[in-house]
Amino acid sequence: MSGGTASEESFRRPKVDVARLRRDAWYRRPRWRRLLGFVVAGLALAVVTGPQGAGSTALMSSLKATFTSVPRLGVCVGIGVLLWAVREFGAPLRAPARTAQDGVARGVAPLRRFYAAGVWPKLAVGALVLLAGAVIPNLLSPTWQVVFVEQMGVYLLLAVGLNVVIGWAGLLDLGFVAFYAVGAYSVAFWTGSLPVQPPVVLNPFVVIPIAVLTCLAAGLLLGTPTLRLRGDYLAIVTLGFHEIVYLVAKNADGFTGGSRGTTKMIPHPSIHLFGLDYNWMFDPLPYWYLILAFTAILVVLFSRLENSRIGRAWTAVREDEVAAQASGLNTVRYKLMAFAIGASTSGLAGVVYASKVGFINPDNFPLLASILVLSYVIFGGMGSIAGVLVGTALLTLLPQWLKSYVPAEDRYMYLGGLLVAMMIFRPQGVIPSRRRQREIKLAESGVGGADATGAAGGTTS
Amino acid sequence: MTATATMDASGGGEVLRTRGVTLRFGGLVSLQDIDLTMRRGEILAVIGPNGAGKTSLFNVLTGVYTPQEGELTFIRADGAPVSLLGRKPYRVNRLGLARTFQNIRLFAALTALENVQIAAERAQRSGPIANMLGMPWARRDQKASAGRAAELLEFAGLGARVNELAGNLNYGDQRRLEMARALASDPEVLLLDEPAAGTNRVEKEQMAALIRRINEELAISVLLIEHDMRLVMSVAHRVMVLNFGRVIAEGRPEQVQRDPAVVEAYLGAAEEDAENTRETGDAVGREDADE
Ligand SMILES: Nc1ncnc2c1ncn2[C@@H]1O[C@H](COP(=O)(O)OP(=O)(O)OP(=O)(O)O)[C@@H](O)[C@H]1O
Ligand SMILES: [Mg+2]
Numbered sequence: 186m187s188g189g190t191a192s193e194e195s196f197r198r199p200k201v202d203v204a205r206l207r208r209d210a211w212y213r214r215p216r217w218r219r220l221l222g223f224v225v226a227g228l229a230l231a232v233v234t235g236p237q238g239a240g241s242t243a244l245m246s247s248l249k250a251t252f253t254s255v256p257r258l259g260v261c262v263g264i265g266v267l268l269w270a271v272r273e274f275g276a277p278l279r280a281p282a283r284t285a286q287d288g289v290a291r292g293v294a295p296l297r298r299f300y301a302a303g304v305w306p307k308l309a310v311g312a313l314v315l316l317a318g319a320v321i322p323n324l325l326s327p328t329w330q331v332v333f334v335e336q337m338g339v340y341l342l343l344a345v346g347l348n349v350v351i352g353w354a355g356l357l358d359l360g361f362v363a364f365y366a367v368g369a370y371s372v373a374f375w376t377g378s379l380p381v382q383p384p385v386v387l388n389p390f391v392v393i394p395i396a397v398l399t400c401l402a403a404g405l406l407l408g409t410p411t412l413r414l415r416g417d418y419l420a421i422v423t424l425g426f427h428e429i430v431y432l433v434a435k436n437a438d439g440f441t442g443g444s445r446g447t448t449k450m451i452p453h454p455s456i457h458l459f460g461l462d463y464n465w466m467f468d469p470l471p472y473w474y475l476i477l478a479f480t481a482i483l484v485v486l487f488s489r490l491e492n493s494r495i496g497r498a499w500t501a502v503r504e505d506e507v508a509a510q511a512s513g514l515n516t517v518r519y520k521l522m523a524f525a526i527g528a529s530t531s532g533l534a535g536v537v538y539a540s541k542v543g544f545i546n547p548d549n550f551p552l553l554a555s556i557l558v559l560s561y562v563i564f565g566g567m568g569s570i571a572g573v574l575v576g577t578a579l580l581t582l583l584p585q586w587l588k589s590y591v592p593a594e595d596r597y598m599y600l601g602g603l604l605v606a607m608m609i610f611r612p613q614g615v616i617p618s619r620r621r622q623r624e625i626k627l628a629e630s631g632v633g634g635a636d637a638t639g640a641a642g643g644t645t646s
Numbered sequence: 647m648t649a650t651a652t653m654d655a656s657g658g659g660e661v662l663r664t665r666g667v668t669l670r671f672g673g674l675v676s677l678q679d680i681d682l683t684m685r686r687g688e689i690l691a692v693i694g695p696n697g698a699g700k701t702s703l704f705n706v707l708t709g710v711y712t713p714q715e716g717e718l719t720f721i722r723a724d725g726a727p728v729s730l731l732g733r734k735p736y737r738v739n740r741l742g743l744a745r746t747f748q749n750i751r752l753f754a755a756l757t758a759l760e761n762v763q764i765a766a767e768r769a770q771r772s773g774p775i776a777n778m779l780g781m782p783w784a785r786r787d788q789k790a791s792a793g794r795a796a797e798l799l800e801f802a803g804l805g806a807r808v809n810e811l812a813g814n815l816n817y818g819d820q821r822r823l824e825m826a827r828a829l830a831s832d833p834e835v836l837l838l839d840e841p842a843a844g845t846n847r848v849e850k851e852q853m854a855a856l857i858r859r860i861n862e863e864l865a866i867s868v869l870l871i872e873h874d875m876r877l878v879m880s881v882a883h884r885v886m887v888l889n890f891g892r893v894i895a896e897g898r899p900e901q902v903q904r905d906p907a908v909v910e911a912y913l914g915a916a917e918e919d920a921e922n923t924r925e926t927g928d929a930v931g932r933e934d935a936d937e
Contacts, residue, residue: 495777498768501756501764508751511708511739511747512828512830513736513768515736623813624754627754
């Protein structure tokens with residue numbers, strides 16, 4: 186267009202002036218600001234890795250030691266500056282990195298296609314993982330075996346359950362561990378380990394269905410009035426529910442044993458069936474196999490669920506509640522279903538945990554536990570069972586592994602740092618779910634609204 | 647016109663009736679005393695300038711909003727009247743009213759097939775336990791709904807897009823997909839909110855053909871909101887005109903078009919909203935010239 190260029194030019198000239206007027210001092214430009222950021226991060230690294238102090242004077246002296254020890258300070262700030270330099274001037278490095286990445290992706294693609302092709306590859310991979318899960322703990326020291334059961338194993342069950350609630354149905358449940366507590370206290374009650382006696386004393390195995398049903402009922406009871414609420418309110422309600430369960434456990438001395446917990450040891454589960462006699466004792470390995478079996482069963486059941494009408498309905502509810510309702514889905518019912526299934530899984534984990542450790546008290550079920558499970562699920566990849574398992578395994582083993590390298594009380598700080606970095610660079614998680622990844626991609630390109638909690642707006646226009 | 651002739655021939659009983667429906671948002675009256683009567687088998691178009699209350703009417707009918715006053719009645723195929731008042735959207739859908747949205751609301755991260763399948767299987771009986779255990783009837787259900795969804799996509803002209811993500815389709819295809827999803831719930835009345843908005847001339851003609859096929863081949867009554875006059879005139883058996891929440895005219899397309907109140911409403915709107923009226927005003931003019 187001939188007229189267009191003339192008018193464009195008359196627009197362009199003042200723009201140049203404005204740009205000159207608005208030019209910032211060099212140190213205010215983004216690049217140098219970022220340098221400042223990286224240097225500060227380096228200093229922070231020096232502080233957290235430096236000598237630690239307790240109490241005010243010790244704190245000052247430890248800070249002094251940090252800032253006067255040139256090697257550490259130099260290395261840490263150096264790392265910061267190096268990262269900055271790579272970020273700012275590393276463009277030539279990035280191209281080969283990308284081609285390498287593409288190459289890997291291309292190399293993996295046939296494997297992936299093979300995996301997606303049918304049922305057999307999936308079964309084969311599952312069997313291999315199961316085999317590895319069965320063999321590896323045998324090679325570990327007893328301490329690590331305990332970690333496998335009490336840290337990782339129990340949280341694997343919890344994470345698989347929470348994944349249904351948050352990953353599939355998109356409900357932000359911050360009180361997930363409350364159901365875990367309900368499951369644990371159920372087994373304590375039915376085995377006669379609480380101050381009140383049950384009508385009949387049962388074997389922990391027999392309590393499993395009872396505990397699962399109790400948690401299902403608790404989930405329905407809590408969910409029915411609250412699942413009509415939007416996402417953020419639900420988070421608060423579940424938080425409150427956790428607090429209620431915790432405080433009841435802590436204060437109902439006559440029933441739960443108060444803050445001292447169980448009065449007698451919860452018996453170990455045992456089987457006496459068809460001439461088979463087996464008792465799970467103190468040894469962690471049998472419990473690990475038990476957990477492995479439960480996890481494997483749940484993984485199979487839940488992945489079927491994900492690819493059924495229920496799983497699709499959950500995705501619909503999560504993505505657009507209004508459209509889901511308009512398509513005839515009773516959204517509250519599907520949310521309730523997810524909530525109750527999650528609660529039951531949590532209860533199962535509670536039974537296994539309680540019958541392994543023998544004694545429980547309210548402090549086994551802090552709010553932090555709920556937050557941790559949540560972060561494992563998000564870290565691994567919400568909505569992807571494989572991701573959730575890997576994420577939980579990594580994050581529960583990491584603090585144990587760090588134990589031998591950093592002060593014990595610092596471990597969770599590194600965990601936090603890892604989570605922050607992950608959310609910045611790979612928000613979809615270690616192994617993202619297919620659907621969630623698409624949502625993130627579409628949201629980046631401005632189509633549709635991916636939302637961590639799936640709280641769709643309530644109005645149509 | 648042949649379209650009106652079809653309507654007279656079909657001449658079904660009522661399928662949808664509203665009486666004195668009034669919807670307010672605070673002080674704003676978005677629907678005032680609406681009396682709508684829709685016959686089984688007809689294509690009824692609802693037109694009117696921006697903000698006239700067309701979408702509000704849909705939202706009232708489908709249970710998204712509850713009107714402060716009035717009656718909403720759906721007449722089932724067996725002739726039994728059912729009140730729609732206070733019914734949740736999903737219950738309205740199960741009664742037989744399915745809708746599409748003006749601002750497309752698909753499940754963007756699901757494939758086209760899955761989008762339709764969700765609606766097709768909404769009333770299936772297989773619960774979570776049957777699906778977890780992979781019971782034969784759950785599998786059968788699943789196969790049936792997938793087949794039905796594929797069929798509907800084919801019907802809507804999306805046969806080649808079955809496995810594409812809904813969010814990656816173009817506007818025209820997204821609107822068709824929404825229609826396929828709405829059809830999957832086996833409605834008796836289909837409510838389409840501006841199905842041709844944002845599409846080009848060719849796509850609009852395809853859309854008109856699709857709406858006619860839905861009406862004739864599937865025997866579904868269609869309540870259609872549309873700004874494009876050419877489309878409205880070519881498919882609608884009857885037209886209802888809203889302005890400021892009131893019905894200002896109702897009748898056959900060619901009658902309505904000549905109605906002074908309608909011309910007035912569109913001319914009045916022209917001063918406020920040049921963009922939209924250019925389209926509608928022109929269309930009204932052109933159609934007039936044709937006769
Ligand atoms: N949720 C709401 N809250 C407040 N006002 C609303 C709401 N929904 C609709 N309205 C108002 O009701 C009136 C009618 O809106 P409506 O969306 O029904 O118009 P429309 O005829 O569909 O217009 P358009 O052609 O632009 O789609 C408008 O004035 C609008 O602002
Ligand atoms: Mg509208």
